[in-house]
Amino acid sequence: MKRIGLNLRIMARAFEIELRQNMTDGFVLFGILIQPLIVAFMALWMLKGKGPDYAIFVVIGSGMTGLWTTLLFNGGNSITGERWTGTLEPLVASPASLRVVIYGKVLANVTQSLLSMIGSYFLISFAMGYPLTLTYPGLFFLSLVISVFSLVSFGLILASFFILIPDFARMVNTLEFPVYILCGFLFPIALLPGWTTPLSYLLSPYWAALALHGAAQGTLEPLQIVGTWGIMAFFSLVYILASGRLYRVILRKARRDATLDIVGN
Amino acid sequence: MLNRLTTNTRIFFEGAYYSYKALFRWLRPATYLASEVFAPLTMMIFFVYIGAYASGSNSASFYVIGNSLIFAASSGIFGVTMSVGGERWSGTLPYLFGSPANRWAMFVGRAVMHVLNGMLGVFIGLGWGILLFKLDLSHTDPLALLLTILITTFSTSGLGLLMGCLSLITRNVMLVNNTVYFLLLVFSGANIPVGDLPRWMQVISQGLPLTRGVACARTIIDGGSLADVLPLLQVEFLIGVILTILGYFLFKIFEIEAKRMGTLDIF
Numbered sequence: 027m028k029r030i031g032l033n034l035r036i037m038a039r040a041f042e043i044e045l046r047q048n049m050t051d052g053f054v055l056f057g058i059l060i061q062p063l064i065v066a067f068m069a070l071w072m073l074k075g076k077g078p079d080y081a082i083f084v085v086i087g088s089g090m091t092g093l094w095t096t097l098l099f100n101g102g103n104s105i106t107g108e109r110w111t112g113t114l115e116p117l118v119a120s121p122a123s124l125r126v127v128i129y130g131k132v133l134a135n136v137t138q139s140l141l142s143m144i145g146s147y148f149l150i151s152f153a154m155g156y157p158l159t160l161t162y163p164g165l166f167f168l169s170l171v172i173s174v175f176s177l178v179s180f181g182l183i184l185a186s187f188f189i190l191i192p193d194f195a196r197m198v199n200t201l202e203f204p205v206y207i208l209c210g211f212l213f214p215i216a217l218l219p220g221w222t223t224p225l226s227y228l229l230s231p232y233w234a235a236l237a238l239h240g241a242a243q244g245t246l247e248p249l250q251i252v253g254t255w256g257i258m259a260f261f262s263l264v265y266i267l268a269s270g271r272l273y274r275v276i277l278r279k280a281r282r283d284a285t286l287d288i289v290g291n
Numbered sequence: 292m293l294n295r296l297t298t299n300t301r302i303f304f305e306g307a308y309y310s311y312k313a314l315f316r317w318l319r320p321a322t323y324l325a326s327e328v329f330a331p332l333t334m335m336i337f338f339v340y341i342g343a344y345a346s347g348s349n350s351a352s353f354y355v356i357g358n359s360l361i362f363a364a365s366s367g368i369f370g371v372t373m374s375v376g377g378e379r380w381s382g383t384l385p386y387l388f389g390s391p392a393n394r395w396a397m398f399v400g401r402a403v404m405h406v407l408n409g410m411l412g413v414f415i416g417l418g419w420g421i422l423l424f425k426l427d428l429s430h431t432d433p434l435a436l437l438l439t440i441l442i443t444t445f446s447t448s449g450l451g452l453l454m455g456c457l458s459l460i461t462r463n464v465m466l467v468n469n470t471v472y473f474l475l476l477v478f479s480g481a482n483i484p485v486g487d488l489p490r491w492m493q494v495i496s497q498g499l500p501l502t503r504g505v506a507c508a509r510t511i512i513d514g515g516s517l518a519d520v521l522p523l524l525q526v527e528f529l530i531g532v533i534l535t536i537l538g539y540f541l542f543k544i545f546e547i548e549a550k551r552m553g554t555l556d557i558f
Contacts, residue, residue, distance in 0.1 A: 052467075064474065068338075193321070203334045
């Protein structure tokens with residue numbers, strides 16, 4: 027019990043420091059606010075004529091793009107960022123679990139990126155005057171909480187890839203739009219070739235987008251929405267269990283090869 | 292006179308070659324191809340599918356052409372900016388400003404490889420369009436299209452040179468670059484017909500590089516001739532020249548100011 031309390035405290039501190047650091051980073055602000063708003067504006071313009079619910083569809087879809095971009099670039103860089111600032115060694119040497127610290131940092135990034143959805147909401151509702159309503163508000167907010175949990179768990183895995191796969195950081199630009207496409211943020215995946223569908227099913231952001239779009243527009247029955255929560259919970263559990271192993275590999279490799287502070291390895 | 296011309300030409304091409312090499316040489320071929328070929332392709336697919344969802348798949352060529360031309364802007368803005376701004380980050384700016392080299396040759400040379408790179412990007416984009424979305428080039432005048440791509444890449448590189456100067460005075464260069472790039476996606480007509488935008492946005496569109504390039508490419512691929520698009524291309528070229536000259540003067544001003552204030556390396 028005491029250990030859980032300690033871990034929660036560590037997570038809260040990591041969360042706070044990450045939020046404070048992000049506030050000074052222009053690229054973070056771009057990913058959270060500017061890019062999703064521009065995507066929202068474009069999508070709104072391109073999709074007008076798709077029926078009365080399309081505005082809320084755009085709010086959620088563009089918000090999801092902001093969530094994913096932030097998770098990929100900032101959440102993913104959670105460990106390498108420490109490496110760049112020279113704080114990775116003390117972090118690893120401290121008795122606190124590295125995974126708990128990173129979880130707090132990714133949680134801060136994902137929570138902060140919810141601003142992109144709020145920003146899109148304000149742009150489309152107040153600035154552009156579109157009526158926005160949620161069919162199942164309660165289920166929508168629960169979906170949002172579960173989506174955040176699921177995305178943060180995914181972020182744990184992503185952050186480890188930045189360390190374990192040397193070219194991953196350089197390839198990361200190529201992963202932004204494929205997830206927008208495969209997860210159906212702004213168009214249904216039914217438009218894509220059939221062979222891509224299993225790939226979509228393996229990505230937790232797809233289930234998050236499905237739950238949020240479904241609860242907002244009423245395109246899913248409540249029971250179906252609960253079903254997506256179950257899938258997200260399953261994926262989160264898999265990610266958390268896998269991350270335990272991945273982080274052990276990272277630490278063992280770093281201690282064995284003495285590469286903890288060597289950028290690019 | 293001739294000696295000076297030879298030296299400046301050498302500086303121009305060496306600067307072009309080395310600044311490009313410094314940006315990409317350290318990447319593995321697969322990583323280079325992924326960022327130069329795969330990343331822009333995924334963005335194109337994203338917008339093509341939104342377009343297909345909005346108005347049916349027969350509109351794909353509109354988005355394919357628009358987003359192929361965006362590759363020119365991608366290379367022009369990000370590549371050129373990083374070539375100029377990278378001098379500061381890598382600590383080579385004081386040497387550059389300390390050298391007696393001709394500033395015009397040094398500055399404009401930074402854009403050359405990215406103009407070629409941007410053109411290649413547009414060809415790759417159109418190639419993907421033919422392969423994946425059945426883009427029809429059978430009515431296209433290839434020389435007119437080539438000229439359009441060259442001029443559009445030049446004009447967006449002019450914007451890149453201007454942005455590169457800004458990167459010498461700001462820490463948030465990626466914020467500025469990405470914002471400008473994404474705004475071009477909206478204003479240039481690549482994804483939304485300029486005529487559909489509100490009036491005030493159309494006015495901004497007309498002042499930007501890329502807008503006319505996208506319109507010309509669509510006209511030419513639709514069967515138009517060079518004569519049809521020549522007036523638009525002339526203005527696109529003029530915008531590129533104005534942006535390059537503006538960038539050069541800013542570069543000179545920043546050099547003088549940085550030397551006077553002793554802030555060459557201060558972020």
